[in-house]
Amino acid sequence: MFDVIDPGLFTTIQDLGRVGFQSYGVTPGGAMDPFALRAANALVGNAPGEAALEITLAGPRLSALEKCVIAVTGARFALTVDERPMPANTALFIRASATVQFGARQAGARAYLALAGGIDVPLVLHSRATDVRGQFGGLAGRALQGGDRLIPRYATLRVERAGKMLPARVEAYVEQDTPIRIIRGPHLAYFADATIAALEGQTWQVSELADRMGLRLAGARLDRAAGEILSCGVTRGAIQVPAGGQPIILMADYQTTGGYPIIATVIRADLPRLAQKTAGDTIAFIAVDVVHARQAYQELEQLIRSIS
Amino acid sequence: MRAPFPRWRAMGDAALLVELGDEIDERLNARVHALAAQLATAPGLECIPGYASLLVEFDPDILSQEKLETAIAHALEQPMAAAQAKPRVVEIPTRYGGEWGPDLDFVARRNGLTPAQVVEIHTRCPLRVFMLGFTPGFPYIGPLPAKIAAPRLETPHTHVPAGAVGIAGRQTGIYPRESPGGWQIIGHTDLILFDPTRDPPTLLAPGDYVRFVAVDR
Numbered sequence: 211m212f213d214v215i216d217p218g219l220f221t222t223i224q225d226l227g228r229v230g231f232q233s234y235g236v237t238p239g240g241a242m243d244p245f246a247l248r249a250a251n252a253l254v255g256n257a258p259g260e261a262a263l264e265i266t267l268a269g270p271r272l273s274a275l276e277k278c279v280i281a282v283t284g285a286r287f288a289l290t291v292d293e294r295p296m297p298a299n300t301a302l303f304i305r306a307s308a309t310v311q312f313g314a315r316q317a318g319a320r321a322y323l324a325l326a327g328g329i330d331v332p333l334v335l336h337s338r339a340t341d342v343r344g345q346f347g348g349l350a351g352r353a354l355q356g357g358d359r360l361i362p363r364y365a366t367l368r369v370e371r372a373g374k375m376l377p378a379r380v381e382a383y384v385e386q387d388t389p390i391r392i393i394r395g396p397h398l399a400y401f402a403d404a405t406i407a408a409l410e411g412q413t414w415q416v417s418e419l420a421d422r423m424g425l426r427l428a429g430a431r432l433d434r435a436a437g438e439i440l441s442c443g444v445t446r447g448a449i450q451v452p453a454g455g456q457p458i459i460l461m462a463d464y465q466t467t468g469g470y471p472i473i474a475t476v477i478r479a480d481l482p483r484l485a486q487k488t489a490g491d492t493i494a495f496i497a498v499d500v501v502h503a504r505q506a507y508q509e510l511e512q513l514i515r516s517i518s
Numbered sequence: 519m520r521a522p523f524p525r526w527r528a529m530g531d532a533a534l535l536v537e538l539g540d541e542i543d544e545r546l547n548a549r550v551h552a553l554a555a556q557l558a559t560a561p562g563l564e565c566i567p568g569y570a571s572l573l574v575e576f577d578p579d580i581l582s583q584e585k586l587e588t589a590i591a592h593a594l595e596q597p598m599a600a601a602q603a604k605p606r607v608v609e610i611p612t613r614y615g616g617e618w619g620p621d622l623d624f625v626a627r628r629n630g631l632t633p634a635q636v637v638e639i640h641t642r643c644p645l646r647v648f649m650l651g652f653t654p655g656f657p658y659i660g661p662l663p664a665k666i667a668a669p670r671l672e673t674p675h676t677h678v679p680a681g682a683v684g685i686a687g688r689q690t691g692i693y694p695r696e697s698p699g700g701w702q703i704i705g706h707t708d709l710i711l712f713d714p715t716r717d718p719p720t721l722l723a724p725g726d727y728v729r730f731v732a733v734d735r
Binding site for chain 1: 720
């Protein structure tokens with residue numbers, strides 16, 4: 211159980227999102243980096259989809275009201291407990307009245323703090339994820355504020371988890387700078403071959419207009435056939451190209467339907483890496499086939515399952 | 519070269535976009551919803567209907583893309599089920615014009631009509647809910663008679679209130695919550711379009727029909 215002394219820049223309660231409501235226009239939402247969320251839950255002995263904190267760019271200061279076990283994964287921050295440096299990617303035993311503080315950000319954009327026992331907020335449409343635009347889910351549909359109290363969903367004290375660590379190779383993805391893998395299409399007819407080559411041949415910069423809905427990219431303009439597509443369902447990772455020619459990668463809180471043609475879609479296995487990008491970071495793309503993509507996802511799943 | 523309809527293409531490694539056509543057409547849309555219903559028994563799927571397309575999100579570890587494509591092809595070969603029991607028609611009591619419909623005069627002028635004539639046409643017949651999207655519970659409704667069609671605003675409104683009734687092209691819609699918006703706002707309803715505490719959480723479902731009803735301000 212924690213009191214929030216300082217909420218940080220934008221800290222929300224997230225889980226693995228809302229399944230089954232997209233045809234109502236409800237975005238699945240949930241953790242931008244579901245891999246880090248699952249890893250944090252695994253470290254503290256939670257089920258993979260327990261609600262946890264998603265911490266963005268500048269992290270919170272929390273005061274423990276009782277002893278507990280936590281783990282922080284994803285982006286690297288200078289983490290201290292009672293002002294002593296503590297490792298990330300490790301289950302930590304926290305004594306009552308300890309202060310957990312996120313200091314300077316060192317790598318990545320989003321960290322996840324899992325508490326053994328999860329976080330007790332009501333289920334809304336079967337999920338505890340915060341839909342900030344819709345103002346529902348999580349803690350009253352908003353980011354954390356000073357004075358909030360985080361209560362575990364169930365009482366547990368997994369002292370035996372303390373010290374459990376992620377394998378080093380798991381941590382490495384946060385800073386991995388290899389091209390982001392994409393599947394071309396589905397609206398390839400809107401784009402000339404040269405344009406598809408231009409998507410994959412240049413380095414894009416993540417613009418200031420990047421948030422949980424999508425990463426807007428800045429770079430050489432992508433030409434496309436005029437007009438919009440008939441609104442259709444879209445999915446996370448889809449790369450839309452509006453009339454201005456600057457692509458947008460749809461992220462966790464994507465609008466469920468769209469009218470912009472989609473030139474390519476980021477593979478599932480590379481969505482966690484994308485979630486660790488912020489304004490000013492660069493991205494390059496490389497096309498792969500679905501077989502390779504699914505294999506990469508399988509490898510990621512194996513990695514998560516190996517944490518136990 | 520583009521393949522003829524129906525066709526399907528991958529959207530990433532865990533979704534298939536099934537396109538049945540490229541126009542706003544009631545029968546085409548009915549086929550989309552029928553396909554979603556036919557796929558409802560396949561494991562691990564989530565379907566998002568569009569005007570003339572269905573996005574099928576799947577788990578390749580539960581159902582391979584190959585098996586899914588076979589199921590889709592098979593479903594599309596079946597003749598569409600005979601028209602179901604009459605679809606629901608939901609009445610939408612709407613206050614038109616004035617402060618509630620700041621763009622009603624523009625829509626009227628643009629089409630050489632009076633505002634009252636626009637209202638009469640907008641409320642004349644039941645209209646189909648083609649799909650929900652953009653924001654939870656936002657219905658894409660139509661097709662409107664071309665006589666009251668109007669383009670999106672060049673400069674979107676920064677604040678469109680919850681319940682605003684708008685027109686864009688030959689579509690009409692209702693904003694479930696306050697947001698910026700580019701549609702021409704002609705009226706307002708007090709009905710709640712989306713409530714996440716209810717099941718189902720939306721007033722309208724794809725395939726429903728609505729009837730706008732003019733009420734006094």
